Amino acid sequence: MTDQALSELLRDRGQRVTSQRLVINRFLHEHDGHLTAEQVLAGVADALPGTALPTVYATLELFEDLGVVRRVQTGGGTMVFDPRTDPHHHLTCRRCGAVEDVEAPVELAGVLRRARRTGFEAEHAEVVVSGLCRECAANA
Ligand SMILES: [Zn+2]
Numbered sequence: 001m002t003d004q005a006l007s008e009l010l011r012d013r014g015q016r017v018t019s020q021r022l023v024i025n026r027f028l029h030e031h032d033g034h035l036t037a038e039q040v041l042a043g044v045a046d047a048l049p050g051t052a053l054p055t056v057y058a059t060l061e062l063f064e065d066l067g068v069v070r071r072v073q074t075g076g077g078t079m080v081f082d083p084r085t086d087p088h089h090h091l092t093c094r095r096c097g098a099v100e101d102v103e104a105p106v107e108l109a110g111v112l113r114r115a116r117r118t119g120f121e122a123e124h125a126e127v128v129v130s131g132l133c134r135e136c137a138a139n140a
């Protein structure tokens with residue numbers, strides 16, 4: 001998402017456009033996403049001196065609400081943020097926490113329908129495949 005698109009989206013939702021929000025969005029895209037909040041903080045520290053981890057989390061949560069990023073639970077239990085929001089799935093390594101995209105046609109409409117039937121406000125569903133990445137498998 002470009003600076004301009006993010007600015008418009010923030011204004012539409014009555015949110016302020018801040019340099020923090022723009023820099024964090026840019027960083028996520030430049031790094032192809034799948035970053036933890038800690039990695040985002042380390043990456044923007046030079047551009048945004050004095051930024052604290054809770055601010056980064058709050059920004060990423062706002063982005064999630066806006067549909068700008070998705071949260072992916074990794075096999076190691078950490079949370080990464082993904083600026084790619086079109087349907088795709090993930091491979092996560094339970095040893096090193098690596099996250100990779102995987103493209104595969106998966107029929108998830110039935111799961112979403114059933115979720116909604118229970119009153120759950122389902123937004124999206126994806127498949128997370130956990131296991132060992134190539135490097136970890138080679139060193140196992
Ligand atoms: Zn691994």
Ligand SMILES: [Zn+2]
Nearest residue numbers: 082084100101
């Ligand atoms: Zn992804």
